[in-house]
Amino acid sequence: MIDPNWLTSALAQAKTKPLTHLVNLEQPLNIEDYICAGGYCGARKAVTELTPKEVLALVSDSGLKGRGGAGFPTGMKWSCVPSLQDKSLAMNATGNSYLICNGDEMEPGTFKDRYLLEGVPHQLIESMIIASYTLSANKAFIFLRGEYHVAAKRLQQAIDQAYENNWLGERIQGTGYRLDLYIHTSAGRYICGEETALINALEGKRANPRAKPPFPQVSGLFGKPTVVNNVETLSNLPHILKHGGEWFKNLSPNSDPGTKIYAACGQVKNPGLWELPMGVTIRELLYEHAGGMKSGMQLKGLLPGGASTDFLVPEHLDTPMDFDSIGKAGSRLGTGGLIVLGDKHCPVAMVLNLLQFFAQESCGWCTPCRDGTAWAVEILTRIEHGQGTSKDLTQLAELCDFMWLGKTHCALAPGAVEPLKSAMRYFKDDFEQHIKQGCCTYHQNNLLSAKYISKVANNG
Ligand SMILES: Cc1cc2nc3c(=O)[nH]c(=O)nc-3n(C[C@H](O)[C@H](O)[C@H](O)COP(=O)(O)O)c2cc1C
Numbered sequence: 105m106i107d108p109n110w111l112t113s114a115l116a117q118a119k120t121k122p123l124t125h126l127v128n129l130e131q132p133l134n135i136e137d138y139i140c141a142g143g144y145c146g147a148r149k150a151v152t153e154l155t156p157k158e159v160l161a162l163v164s165d166s167g168l169k170g171r172g173g174a175g176f177p178t179g180m181k182w183s184c185v186p187s188l189q190d191k192s193l194a195m196n197a198t199g200n201s202y203l204i205c206n207g208d209e210m211e212p213g214t215f216k217d218r219y220l221l222e223g224v225p226h227q228l229i230e231s232m233i234i235a236s237y238t239l240s241a242n243k244a245f246i247f248l249r250g251e252y253h254v255a256a257k258r259l260q261q262a263i264d265q266a267y268e269n270n271w272l273g274e275r276i277q278g279t280g281y282r283l284d285l286y287i288h289t290s291a292g293r294y295i296c297g298e299e300t301a302l303i304n305a306l307e308g309k310r311a312n313p314r315a316k317p318p319f320p321q322v323s324g325l326f327g328k329p330t331v332v333n334n335v336e337t338l339s340n341l342p343h344i345l346k347h348g349g350e351w352f353k354n355l356s357p358n359s360d361p362g363t364k365i366y367a368a369c370g371q372v373k374n375p376g377l378w379e380l381p382m383g384v385t386i387r388e389l390l391y392e393h394a395g396g397m398k399s400g401m402q403l404k405g406l407l408p409g410g411a412s413t414d415f416l417v418p419e420h421l422d423t424p425m426d427f428d429s430i431g432k433a434g435s436r437l438g439t440g441g442l443i444v445l446g447d448k449h450c451p452v453a454m455v456l457n458l459l460q461f462f463a464q465e466s467c468g469w470c471t472p473c474r475d476g477t478a479w480a481v482e483i484l485t486r487i488e489h490g491q492g493t494s495k496d497l498t499q500l501a502e503l504c505d506f507m508w509l510g511k512t513h514c515a516l517a518p519g520a521v522e523p524l525k526s527a528m529r530y531f532k533d534d535f536e537q538h539i540k541q542g543c544c545t546y547h548q549n550n551l552l553s554a555k556y557i558s559k560v561a562n563n564g
């Protein structure tokens with residue numbers, strides 16, 4: 105039984121934190137409590153009062169952009185599905201397409217979807233009913249990160265309750281609409297989050313990305329039109345259906361509408377997640393919500409949207425965290441999760457760590473990524489260990505071009521380039537110091553303090 109006081113305070117936050125106000129990590133709401141708190145109203149409105157095209161118009165008007173990393177407008181993505189373009193198809197188009205919710209979430213520094221999946225599973229199911237109905241899909245899938253065991257268990261319980269209460273299955277709420285929803289847990293590779301690799305994995309194939317076009321909206325899962333949307337993107341739908349597009353736009357002070365679940369990790373006092381109006385400044389996020397830098401540390405740089413985004417530096421602190429503004433500052437909003445670097449840590453070591461991840465997760469399908477990421481790791485290791493030369497810096501810069509957009513099948517390699525290239529620009533001195541002095545200030549400090557600690561310890 106949910107504590108009524110908890111529910112009252114959660115409902116008080118409904119207007120400012122629509123996505124997270126019902127999150128309860130200890131004990132997510134069961135279907136009765138979720139309905140009492142206003143749940144399934146959006147799905148009811150969609151399936152009983154609106155046509156798929158009317159839902160599409162509402163979502164397009166709201167200006168919702170995808171929260172999976174690229175910020176692509178959701179309504180525009182949906183409108184490419186043939187059943188929403190051709191009038192005759194739209195009339196009898198059931199079972200012609202699939203919806204997939206992308207809950208793979210393996211981007212380092214990103215943990216927002218897990219919060220929604222574990223904390224309010226019925227909200228995602230309601231969202232998927234709305235999206236599937238709009239796309240005339242009778243089968244939908246949640247592609248879940250393999251390690252998200254708690255989320256898998258809670259989602260399955262919520263799906264079972266939704267079937268028992270006629271929110272899934274045949275003739276949903278007395279309408280002619282039918283939907284079956286399945287969970288698919290990933291075997292566990294970062295590349296499975298890329299939408300076409302994800303589709304291959306779901307078909308039981310090796311998770312290599314597919315060449316585009318055709319785009320999944322036209323030919324996706326088993327060759328049928330398929331929409332892949334992120335967990336957070338979908339979770340906005342019940343609220344847009346309930347309150348309308350204008351309300352959604354007004355949640356944010358700038359041109360990117362809605363709220364965003366931002367995160368911060370790294371050298372901050374309070375790592376965590378916060379649902380805030382889209383466009384909050386980096387400064388507010390870092391210093392008010394994440395509590396500022398760990399004591400004794402100054403900000404050196406940060407990745408604004410997960411591991412595959414470009415570094416920003418202290419001069420960017422007043423940049424709003426929305427897609428356009430972060431883009432103009434030279435990076436990407438990505439998943440909205442800050443990874444913060446302090447002035448007592450080495451940027452070369454941090455970038456080496458990130459590149460090791462990308463090299464390990466490269467699916468190996470295209471040469472620039474398969475060889476380029478491994479080569480970058482080799483060079484960075486040399487530099488980090490004080491054995492680099494200035495030629496290594498030139499070679500790293502060339503590698504960044506070799507792996508850039510348009511030269512690979514998917515965005516993993518360009519994503520790996522972003523922190524590397526920007527680190528070489530903003531932290532050039534650190535790279536050069538490694539080469540000239542064979543070491544860096546951070547290591548010297550660490551070595552000195554380690555020597556000091558052992559000296560004090562040995563002296564008793
Ligand atoms: C290497 C790689 C990994 C990705 N991982 C994820 C992921 O875990 N979750 C996600 O939603 N999108 C991920 N994406 C983006 C997806 O391909 C896709 O754009 C996204 O799911 C679309 O959802 P949206 O339109 O709702 O943002 C990844 C992309 C790449 C290139």
Ligand code: SF4
Binds near residue numbers: 467473513515
């Ligand atoms: S860029 Fe990397 S991950 Fe993407 S298809 Fe090529 S080898 Fe695979």
